[in-house]
Amino acid sequence: MDIHSRIIGCGSYLPGNPITNHMLEEKIDTSDEWIKTRTGISQRHYAGDDEFTSDMAIIAAERAINHAGIDSSEIDLIVVGTTTPDRTFPATAVRLQKALGCKTGAAFDVQAVCSGFIYAISIVNSMIKTKQCKKALVVGADTLSRLLNWEDRTTCVLFGDGAGAVVLEANREGANGTKSGIISTHIHSDGNYEDLLYCDGGPSTNQKSGFIKMEGKEVFRHAVNNLAAVVQEILDKNKLKSEEIDWLVPHQANRRIIESTAKKLKMPLSKVILTVDKHANTSAASIPLALDYAIKKNKIKSGDLVLMEAMGGGLTWGASLVRM
Numbered sequence: 599m600d601i602h603s604r605i606i607g608c609g610s611y612l613p614g615n616p617i618t619n620h621m622l623e624e625k626i627d628t629s630d631e632w633i634k635t636r637t638g639i640s641q642r643h644y645a646g647d648d649e650f651t652s653d654m655a656i657i658a659a660e661r662a663i664n665h666a667g668i669d670s671s672e673i674d675l676i677v678v679g680t681t682t683p684d685r686t687f688p689a690t691a692v693r694l695q696k697a698l699g700c701k702t703g704a705a706f707d708v709q710a711v712c713s714g715f716i717y718a719i720s721i722v723n724s725m726i727k728t729k730q731c732k733k734a735l736v737v738g739a740d741t742l743s744r745l746l747n748w749e750d751r752t753t754c755v756l757f758g759d760g761a762g763a764v765v766l767e768a769n770r771e772g773a774n775g776t777k778s779g780i781i782s783t784h785i786h787s788d789g790n791y792e793d794l795l796y797c798d799g800g801p802s803t804n805q806k807s808g809f810i811k812m813e814g815k816e817v818f819r820h821a822v823n824n825l826a827a828v829v830q831e832i833l834d835k836n837k838l839k840s841e842e843i844d845w846l847v848p849h850q851a852n853r854r855i856i857e858s859t860a861k862k863l864k865m866p867l868s869k870v871i872l873t874v875d876k877h878a879n880t881s882a883a884s885i886p887l888a889l890d891y892a893i894k895k896n897k898i899k900s901g902d903l904v905l906m907e908a909m910g911g912g913l914t915w916g917a918s919l920v921r922m
């Protein structure tokens with residue numbers, strides 16, 4: 599019998615009080631109306647000066663572990679999707695390992711920007727299937743507020759900080775071959791488009807963390823095309839029709855991109871989890887934040903078929919299909 603991975607718990611964390619669009623109007627030349635119309639964002643959260651990516655990740659992880667009803671000592675793999683590690687090295691994941699008291703297995707970070715959670719799920723799913731671990735923590739956590747250029751209104755209004763986590767457990771497939779848990783993961787990248795969305799700093803270039811640079815319109819165009827393609831790929835691979843998907847949990851970057859993917863899937867917005875209004879683009883954290891929100895609000899239930907998708911800098915993109 600095949601081994602597969604099942605999501606047994608999730609948790610999330612948003613730091614501090616919400617920063618509304620109106621609050622940004624006082625700081626830069628923008629408007630609530632522009633931000634809402636172009637992106638669907640109403641507010642975002644920023645980590646405090648003494649609050650790091652690992653601090654947010656630890657809280658989200660503890661919540662996911664509690665939700666799963668396991669002891670953190672049972673975790674034998676920790677993978678953190680992040681673009682904003684506490685330090686250039688070591689990985690933020692080892693800080694979680696220490697804080698959670700996990701003594702066995704490995705801990706490492708994955709850098710795929712906004713696709714970080716989908717990449718991390720894909721890697722961990724493969725490791726569970728090949729019996730390299732039994733209970734894994736997959737986290738998406740970012741403090742993109744640290745990379746914002748307040749002189750660039752085209753990017754600084756779009757991002758926020760947060761963390762989300764899931765616990766994955768190795769399970770044997772049911773005797774009748776029932777596929778529950780993670781059914782399929784698909785990841786892609788195309789480095790030809792690096793310059794459309796990047797951060798102009800790095801340890802080996804200028805020894806700074808840098809600021810976000812984005813060609814918004816082009817990224818938008820690629821997001822719409824790549825997400826439609828990867829969603830079709832996952833449906834074809836699993837011989838599914840879009841009507842069979844119960845919930846779409848997309849990367850929360852822009853409401854218009856999400857609506858476009860839903861439209862291509864012929865999926866009503868009532869089946870789409872939308873949280874971008876609440877926390878803006880939190881990069882790798884956005885899918886687990888949205889997933890946790892939907893589970894805790896009793897929207898996504900056990901047995902539901904959930905499609906997650908994301909695209910980000912790299913360009914990177916991917917999707918994952920899960921039976922909850």
Ligand code: UT7
Pocket residue numbers: 627628629632633636637712751752753755813814815816817818821851852855879881909910911
């Ligand atoms: O997570 C990774 C993936 N990232 C994304 O998915 C983001 C993809 N891109 C987008 O979401 C959109 O392209 C943006 C939201 C970034 C921009 O929307 P847009 O409809 O492409 O706007 P635009 O760049 O064409 O800007 C239109 C106007 C410009 O003014 P003019 O030249 O028409 O007079 C901008 O100067 O809006 C102006 N503008 C602003 N106005 C008020 C740009 N930023 C702002 C702002 N407030 N913050």
